[in-house]
Amino acid sequence: MRLSQFPLATLKETPSDAEVISHQLMLRAGLIRRLAAGLYTWSPLGLRVLRKVERIVREEMDRAGALEVLMPAVQPAELWQESGRWEQYGPELLRFKDRHDREFCYGPTHEEIITDFARRELKSYKQLPVCWYQVQTKFRDEIRPRFGVMRAREFLMKDAYSFHLGQDSLQATYEVMHATYTRIFTRLGLDFRAVRADTGSIGGTGSHEFHVLASSGEDDIAFSTASDYAANVELAEAVAPAGERLAATEPMRAIPTPDTHTIEQVAALTGLPMNRVLKTLIMRGAEEGRLVALVLRGDHQLNEIKAEKLAEVASPLCFASPEEVRETIGAGVGSIGPVGLDALGISVFVDRAALHVADFACGANRDDEHLLGVNWGRDLPEAAAVDIRNVVEGDPSPDGQGTLVIRRGIEVGHIFQLGDKYSRAMNAVVLDEQGKSQVMTMGCYGIGVSRVVAAAIEQNHDERGIRWPMALAPFQIALLPLNASRAPQTMELAQKLYAELAALGVDVLLDDRELRPGVMFADMELIGIPHRLVISDKGLAAGELEYRARDAAENEMLPADTIMDALRQRLGLD
RNA sequence: CGGGGCGUAGCGCAGUCUGGUAGCGCACUAGUCUGGGGGACUAGUGGUCGCAGGUUCAAAUCCUGUCGUCCCGACCA
Numbered sequence: 001m002r003l004s005q006f007p008l009a010t011l012k013e014t015p016s017d018a019e020v021i022s023h024q025l026m027l028r029a030g031l032i033r034r035l036a037a038g039l040y041t042w043s044p045l046g047l048r049v050l051r052k053v054e055r056i057v058r059e060e061m062d063r064a065g066a067l068e069v070l071m072p073a074v075q076p077a078e079l080w081q082e083s084g085r086w087e088q089y090g091p092e093l094l095r096f097k098d099r100h101d102r103e104f105c106y107g108p109t110h111e112e113i114i115t116d117f118a119r120r121e122l123k124s125y126k127q128l129p130v131c132w133y134q135v136q137t138k139f140r141d142e143i144r145p146r147f148g149v150m151r152a153r154e155f156l157m158k159d160a161y162s163f164h165l166g167q168d169s170l171q172a173t174y175e176v177m178h179a180t181y182t183r184i185f186t187r188l189g190l191d192f193r194a195v196r197a198d199t200g201s202i203g204g205t206g207s208h209e210f211h212v213l214a215s216s217g218e219d220d221i222a223f224s225t226a227s228d229y230a231a232n233v234e235l236a237e238a239v240a241p242a243g244e245r246l247a248a249t250e251p252m253r254a255i256p257t258p259d260t261h262t263i264e265q266v267a268a269l270t271g272l273p274m275n276r277v278l279k280t281l282i283m284r285g286a287e288e289g290r291l292v293a294l295v296l297r298g299d300h301q302l303n304e305i306k307a308e309k310l311a312e313v314a315s316p317l318c319f320a321s322p323e324e325v326r327e328t329i330g331a332g333v334g335s336i337g338p339v340g341l342d343a344l345g346i347s348v349f350v351d352r353a354a355l356h357v358a359d360f361a362c363g364a365n366r367d368d369e370h371l372l373g374v375n376w377g378r379d380l381p382e383a384a385a386v387d388i389r390n391v392v393e394g395d396p397s398p399d400g401q402g403t404l405v406i407r408r409g410i411e412v413g414h415i416f417q418l419g420d421k422y423s424r425a426m427n428a429v430v431l432d433e434q435g436k437s438q439v440m441t442m443g444c445y446g447i448g449v450s451r452v453v454a455a456a457i458e459q460n461h462d463e464r465g466i467r468w469p470m471a472l473a474p475f476q477i478a479l480l481p482l483n484a485s486r487a488p489q490t491m492e493l494a495q496k497l498y499a500e501l502a503a504l505g506v507d508v509l510l511d512d513r514e515l516r517p518g519v520m521f522a523d524m525e526l527i528g529i530p531h532r533l534v535i536s537d538k539g540l541a542a543g544e545l546e547y548r549a550r551d552a553a554e555n556e557m558l559p560a561d562t563i564m565d566a567l568r569q570r571l572g573l574d
Numbered sequence: 575c576g577g578g579g580c581g582u583a584g585c586g587c588a589g590u591c592u593g594g595u596a597g598c599g600c601a602c603u604a605g606u607c608u609g610g611g612g613g614a615c616u617a618g619u620g621g622u623c624g625c626a627g628g629u630u631c632a633a634a635u636c637c638u639g640u641c642g643u644c645c646c647g648a649c650c651a
Contacts, residue, residue, distance in 0.1 A: 010612095011584095011585060011586095011600090011601090012585085012586090012600060012601080012612065013585055013586045013587095013599095013600070013601095014585095014586085015585070015586080016580085016585090016586070016587090016644085017580090017643070017644050017645095018644095019644080019645080027585095034643095036642085036643090037642085037643070037644090143575090144645095144646095146644085146645090261651060262650080262651065263650075263651075265651095266651090279650070279651055280651070281649075281650075281651075282651085296650085298650090298651095300650095301650065302649080302650065318648095319648070319649055325651090332651080333649090333651045334651045335651070336651055337651090362651095363651065482609085482610065483609060483610090485609090486609075515612095516608085516609060516610085516611085516612080516613070517609075517610045517611065518610075518611035518612050518613080519611085519612050519613095520611090520612095521610085521611050521612085522611065522612045523612085525611095526612095534610080536610075538610090546610095
């Protein structure tokens with residue numbers, strides 16, 4: 001492409017409403033423009049990148065035997081009512097009516113549509129297993145769209161759905177998809193981890209998220225230093241501390257603690273480390289009107305997903321109000337502790353780590369008072385140990401190998417064994433070998449195509465702009481003839497190299513704008529072209545051309561007469 | 575949903591408190607010079623100051639409403 005025919009839309013200044021680096025650079029490089037909150041137009045340059053992602057995704061899905069389809073973005077309410085999600089889904093689902101007053105939604109996902117398609121198309125076990133996929137625009141009316149295309153309302157997604165008779169077949173396809181996703185993100189040149197994820201309310205046996213590691217990510221990922229264990233912190237098991245609990249050495253006694261309501265304040269006042277001050281969270285119980293206490297070490301955080309899974313705890317998880325706490329326990333929320341709660345009919349659940357602490361401090365269940373020297377089994381009953389906290393860096397890995405490291409991740413893919421949630425609700429059945437009707441089992445597999453673009457930038461940029469991995473770059477190499485108006489031989493050679501590279505199938509960009517060198521350099525670096533060749537009159541006089549990779553610090557002088565060989569080698573064509 | 579910030583030229587901003595003929599930088603147009611890291615000079619183009627209503631001789635500025643947009647969000651006892 002010649003830049004005279006392919007205008008760039010780069011900006012020197014950063015638009016003020018862009019928060020994260022990928023959003024800033026996408027706007028500055030002119031890849032996207034905002035239309036409204038969470039809605040973006042992709043420019044010609046941006047679309048080239050998006051298409052590169054799509055192409056790799058399609059190639060790998062096809063290689064895995066999946067079949068591409070295209071389903072409508074607009075979906076009738078009837079199917080959603082059939083699956084029960086018309087009621088379950090909240091305001092994230094964009095609903096509207098057509099001129100006949102029929103209800104529709106703009107699809108945030110396509111389980112209902114594909115299940116309907118499957119039940120019409122699939123009649124026999126002989127047609128299974130099958131995996132269909134599409135690349136489609138989705139709309140989710142996010143509470144807070146942000147970070148540009150990272151969390152947009154309208155976004156491009158590859159979604160795939162597989163249909164099976166039985167768990168074994170589903171498991172086999174799931175493993176193929178796991179491998180396929182690994183290939184896709186490897187080809188895209190991203191630093192990623194496949195992590196075990198929460199299966200949520202759907203249940204099912206397996207779910208993995210694929211995360212691109214980046215500090216701006218919205219999820220915490222825990223992975224082992226010594227094995228391939230990796231899990232979303234939401235899910236990562238916090239194992240019990242090794243060894244026996246230390247013996248009690250102190251008597252239990254109360255101390256006055258006026259105006260002391262937080263763990264930090266209690267620790268400061270008592271001189272104890274935070275891990276010897278226990279916090280007691282009073283939650284609503286599953287049984288109406290009952291309260292439940294959750295006890296954690298002061299330096300640990302409650303994991304709400306784990307807590308919600310306790311049968312005695314209300315779901316969704318809900319903190320008791322300060323009024324409820326005072327009414328039942330007789331103290332403010334800053335002075336609550338586990339001692340004596342059982343007598344009040346409050347069940348106490350203690351995190352494994354908290355149950356391992358001896359001589360701890362906690363609230364006294366009287367205002368302005370805390371207890372010191374408290375010990376499980378002596379001052380209050382031994383409680384059942386549960387896992388209700390978030391793992392922290394340095395915790396032992398649940399698989400017993402190594403310790404956990406925690407990093408931020410951007411979720412770019414998610415694979416899921418759905419089971420028969422949709423196929424049962426929508427009666428998607430086939431006949432088996434015995435001629436009996438069987439509900440199919442399903443898997444679903446998503447990749448956030450537009451999000452991948454943003455994630456790639458989060459991971460690959462410097463102070464000058466984007467540094468695309470080769471597979472994503474809108475153009476692989478830029479040819480920059482200098483002083484073309486005074487030294488036309490630079491443009492002539494550039495045109496010749498342009499034609500030769502294009503003939504080799506290289507995505508080559510020729511900057512024929514006849515601008516000053518600094519402008520060309522800055523633009524090419526901002527938009528992240530991985531290779532650049534400068535053709536100057538001075539260099540030509542010496543029989544040399546100047547090459548530089550986007551991630552290199554220095555120029556490299558290459559002989560002009562063998563330049564194509566050198567470029568082929570650097571572009572990885574040989 | 576609640577709290578806060580911001581809406582003035584395509585982008586980044588000043589001007590608003592204290593009402594009095596709308597400004598700066600970048601970008602854009604023309605020309606001259608310049609020509610290896612977003613160059614200089616000269617001359618230009620471009621704004622119903624988000625929108626509606628009100629106060630006033632006079633409103634970007636004060637008042638009311640409204641829309642848009644960005645940030646934050648329970649609790650961590």
